Amino acid sequence: MVQIRGPIGAPFDERCHVPSVVKINVLTVPDDQREVLEKRFASRAHTVESSDGFEWFELLRPVEGTDQYLVYTRWRDDAAFQAWMEGPMKAAHQGTGGGEGEKQRPAAAGSTLWSFEVVQQASPK
């Protein structure tokens, strides 16, 4: 059987693909900025969908256990994520930097980037 080895040396069956990476941007959003943040995402740039190696995006609104929004993204590999960060990501975030006017004021008070490797996954049969 042909085996592909993942980054930490774990063998993967040839029917499985090399594991993806998950990058989550954790946003601290004051209560009075939640609506502003969600509206910004509602009119987001949509650059990410056509980026090479992009696999999934979700904006997760906190309900219980945390008050932080998660911007969940999944990528083929780290290089694909870095390429997006160095290019289209900048244009997609032009509305969030400092500057004058409502559009320029960031809705989030802070952000942290979390990185994960997908170890296992499942979808409905």
Ligand code: HEM
């Ligand atoms: C300073 C840190 C960041 C802040 C405050 C922030 C906030 C935002 C906001 C408010 C939007 C909506 C569009 C806009 O108004 O510009 C957005 C878009 C987005 N953000 Fe961030 N973001 C940050 C960094 C990141 C990072 C590191 C990632 C990587 C996971 C990420 C992933 C995304 C994605 C995928 C979109 C949608 C872009 C598209 O549609 O093409 N963000 N972000």
